Amino acid sequence: MMYGEFYFWFSNRLIKGIITEQCCWQPVGRSKDKKGYNWFWFRGKMTKLHRTLYKFLNGNIPDNFYVRHICDNPTCINPEHLLAGTAQDNSDDKKRHGHQVYGEEIHTAKLTEAKVEAILNSNSTQMELAREYCVSQSVISRIKNGKTWKHIRRPTNWVPKRSKLDRMQNKPSLRNSQPNIKNKMKKENI
DSSP states (O other), rough: EEEEEEEETTTTTEEEEEEEETTTTSSOOOEOOOOEEEEETTEEEEEHHHHHHHHHOOOOOOOOOOOOOOOOOOOOOOOOEEEEEEEHHHHHHHHHHTTOOGOOOOOOOOOHHHHHHHHHOOOOOOHHHHHHHOOOOHHHHHHHHEEEEEESOOOOTTOOOOHHHHHTSSSSOOHHHOHHHHHHHHHHHH
């Protein structure tokens, strides 16, 4: 629903649009991609309009940073709705707004939630489970260790497996536990 209109000049071009009830500025007559982002020809290349406006108003965007929409509207270019953030911030936004796809919703998923629950409750070896469900042993390992399918409830007796690095910290390395014969011989000769 339209609440108002806006017009402004940016990079020698008139940008016009509508203002929604949520105070989102939505340009009209701009090309959009399938995710709804407006694209804009700027300084010899196509860029996302919201990124270009953010850069123009706030200065450069740090490397590996995203320009996020706090309004969850990819067409919005209202400067008050744009915020720079890390990839983790962007991922958290996707989860918060319900855009994160996981589990069976991923179109390439070979397993269902019921099969993952059966894998978690099984006492079979990882190789046997891999053959039974037509996946690799590493897929079964990642499920069993809680690295994938995290949204599935784990059995009550489940304990996450420690990483190899954690396990190795308690073991002395071979280099430190073996005496260095060369250094001893050098000291004796000196």
